[in-house]
Amino acid sequence: MTVTRFSQFFLRTLRDDPADAEVASHKLLVRAGYIRRAAPGIYSWLPLGLRVLNKVENIVREEMNAIGAQEVHFPALLPREPYEATNRWDEYGDNLFRLKDRREADMLLAPTHEEMFTLLVKDMYTSYKDLPVYLYQIQTKYRDEARPRAGLLRGREFVMKDSYSFNIDDEGLDEAYLAHRAAYQKIFERLGLEIAIVKAQSGAMGGSRSEEFLHPTPVGEDTFVRSAGGYAANVEAVTTVVPEPHDATNVPAATVLETPDSPTIETLVQRSNELHPKNDGQWSAADTLKNVIVAVVRPDGERQLVAIGVPGDRAVDMGRVEVNVGALLGIGGEVEVEAATEDDLKAYPQLIKGYIGPGLSLENPLLGKESVTEIPYFLDPRVVAGTEWITGANEHGKHVYHLVAERDFTADGVIEACVVREGDPAPDGSGPLQAARGIEMGHIFQLGRKYAEALGLQVLDQNGKLKTVTMGSYGVGVTRALAAVAEGNHDDKGLIWPRNLAPFDVHLVATGKGAEILEAAEKLAEDLAAEGVEVLLDDRPKASPGVKFGDAELVGVPTIVVVGRGFKDGKLELKDRRSGEARDIAVDAAVQEILAELGR
Numbered sequence: 001m002t003v004t005r006f007s008q009f010f011l012r013t014l015r016d017d018p019a020d021a022e023v024a025s026h027k028l029l030v031r032a033g034y035i036r037r038a039a040p041g042i043y044s045w046l047p048l049g050l051r052v053l054n055k056v057e058n059i060v061r062e063e064m065n066a067i068g069a070q071e072v073h074f075p076a077l078l079p080r081e082p083y084e085a086t087n088r089w090d091e092y093g094d095n096l097f098r099l100k101d102r103r104e105a106d107m108l109l110a111p112t113h114e115e116m117f118t119l120l121v122k123d124m125y126t127s128y129k130d131l132p133v134y135l136y137q138i139q140t141k142y143r144d145e146a147r148p149r150a151g152l153l154r155g156r157e158f159v160m161k162d163s164y165s166f167n168i169d170d171e172g173l174d175e176a177y178l179a180h181r182a183a184y185q186k187i188f189e190r191l192g193l194e195i196a197i198v199k200a201q202s203g204a205m206g207g208s209r210s211e212e213f214l215h216p217t218p219v220g221e222d223t224f225v226r227s228a229g230g231y232a233a234n235v236e237a238v239t240t241v242v243p244e245p246h247d248a249t250n251v252p253a254a255t256v257l258e259t260p261d262s263p264t265i266e267t268l269v270q271r272s273n274e275l276h277p278k279n280d281g282q283w284s285a286a287d288t289l290k291n292v293i294v295a296v297v298r299p300d301g302e303r304q305l306v307a308i309g310v311p312g313d314r315a316v317d318m319g320r321v322e323v324n325v326g327a328l329l330g331i332g333g334e335v336e337v338e339a340a341t342e343d344d345l346k347a348y349p350q351l352i353k354g355y356i357g358p359g360l361s362l363e364n365p366l367l368g369k370e371s372v373t374e375i376p377y378f379l380d381p382r383v384v385a386g387t388e389w390i391t392g393a394n395e396h397g398k399h400v401y402h403l404v405a406e407r408d409f410t411a412d413g414v415i416e417a418c419v420v421r422e423g424d425p426a427p428d429g430s431g432p433l434q435a436a437r438g439i440e441m442g443h444i445f446q447l448g449r450k451y452a453e454a455l456g457l458q459v460l461d462q463n464g465k466l467k468t469v470t471m472g473s474y475g476v477g478v479t480r481a482l483a484a485v486a487e488g489n490h491d492d493k494g495l496i497w498p499r500n501l502a503p504f505d506v507h508l509v510a511t512g513k514g515a516e517i518l519e520a521a522e523k524l525a526e527d528l529a530a531e532g533v534e535v536l537l538d539d540r541p542k543a544s545p546g547v548k549f550g551d552a553e554l555v556g557v558p559t560i561v562v563v564g565r566g567f568k569d570g571k572l573e574l575k576d577r578r579s580g581e582a583r584d585i586a587v588d589a590a591v592q593e594i595l596a597e598l599g600r
């Protein structure tokens with residue numbers, strides 16, 4: 001080991017938080033000199049940052065190697081054709097960085113590499129005997145995120161470990177999936193990141209089984225739910241417990257009634273109780289069917305309106321609609337969903353805001369019109385056959401009462417669209433759900449044969465017949481993981497790294513007048529380095545003790561050793577950055593004491 005001297009180290013700590021930083025990890029990684037912003041969501045790595053990044057990468061690498069995965073490295077700059085073959089050139093939408101070379105050929109900066117790995121295996125392997133194979137890389141990815149935020153937590157350029165498994169049959173794929181799952185558990189354990197493994201929606205990737213590794217933290221953008229009985233899912237993937245069909249034999253015929261000035265659920269409930277009282281008890285929001293018009297933005301930018309019917313006591317969760325609506329509309333790729341705007345609605349004067357009913361794309365004589373619009377209409381799973389509703393009559397100031405699902409109206413499909421609430425039942429019967437926020441650290445997918453089919457990856461099976469290979473894809477956000485560790489390990493003075501990820505083992509501060517102090521610190525640093533300890537020696541001649549201590553706390557090496565005031569009495573100070581505790585150690589025994597402190 002060589003000693004790193006602060007006086008020559010490429011580092012400048014900053015006094016102030018960067019103006020664009022919202023979360024602690026972002027502020028501190030910039031202030032302490034780990035990274036610098038180059039453009040929104042794009043960062044340069046300084047020596048301190050690289051040291052930590054390498055440690056995170058090595059943990060990931062070791063655990064991937066341990067399951068027999070082999071490391072490769074692909075280019076980030078890729079040709080269009082493979083992504084054209086799988087449709088992802090278009091489906092990726094605005095998130096894809098597209099560019100042209102000097103011959104005007106389309107290129108892209110890879111957001112993920114399924115296509116390239118599939119083609120490489122196709123190129124090299126021909127027989128079932130070559131399989132299984134697991135390949136991975138630790139590589140820079142590019143995504144033109146709509147909202148880059150929180151520094152490294154959501155960047156436009158970031159490091160991902162992505163691996164891909166290739167198997168001849170489904171059992172093999174299950175094995176590959178479980179091997180990755182176990183490896184990921186070890187990785188996050190070694191990174192000290194608490195993880196909830198949750199069911200995920202496969203979204204644009206296609207495929208079947210899929211789980212996310214979420215790290216619970218208030219700065220996370222994902223919401224997940226769990227039950228005491230062990231169910232855990234991203235809210236995007238939660239399925240509603242579908243009630244039994246109702247018996248509607250005794251429900252009166254549907255009738256349109258006057259409900260003046262009742263464009264909201266609240267006013268509708270009020271009007272209903274005033275003007276059309278319920279036989280038993282009071283009407284409530286849960287008796288109403290709210291029809292919400294949303295705009296679905298396709299990957300090519302085209303907007304399409306969709307109507308969604310949900311119980312009036314529930315809100316629509318745009319994120320859940322986003323992951324579920326594409327399949328219903330036959331759209332491949334990721335869509336964006338937002339509330340329909342006034343502009344969107346101008347094209348449909350038949351839709352009366354506040355009084356929209358379910359008669360949209362269907363024949364519904366009870367609503368007095370055959371078909372109001374051609375907008376697809378999807379229903380929440382709770383709106384089962386026989387349920388009775390008060391809902392809009394597609395006329396100003398009027399609602400329909402006793403409108404029964406299936407008897408009086410149907411829909412074009414069922415969609416998981418409602419906000420999942422705390423207390424909702426877990427779909428597997430394991431109790432009520434509780435919600436928490438998290439950030440996605442990793443994601444594992446059973447892709448199945450989608451990519452292999454699109455790109456023609458086949459090998460000969462035992463009977464000499466061509467068989468399409470089945471694949472899995474698995475990702476860990478490496479730079480995101482580093483930021484998540486920083487986010488969970490800091491105080492108001494700075495970062496506090498866990499030992500195995502800290503940029504140095506020991507931050508040695510030499511402070512005080514007299515050449516002998518610096519000489520002693522130099523000697524200790526060299527002695528420690530000779531024992532394999534990574535030492536950062538603050539040997540700056542002009543910096544005050546206050547500045548040196550402040551920087552040591554900001555940088556966040558867990559063990560700080562001070563050669564200073566006590567030196568004349570043969571003593572050094574050993575500080576634990578995590579507990580804040582400090583104790584004196586004898587100069588003569590310093591190396592042993594420090595090694596013991598480091599657990600060596």
Ligand code: ATP
Nearest residue numbers: 152153154155158160440441442443475476477480
């Ligand atoms: P998110 O839902 O957070 O946008 P994703 O589902 O798009 O992530 P994947 O395609 O599953 O991400 O990528 C694998 C891993 O890469 C993620 O689990 C995450 O840790 C990391 N990752 C994805 N996007 C980013 C980003 N913009 N910045 C940093 N890390 C990212």
Ligand code: MG
Nearest residue numbers: 212440442443
């Ligand atoms: Mg994901």
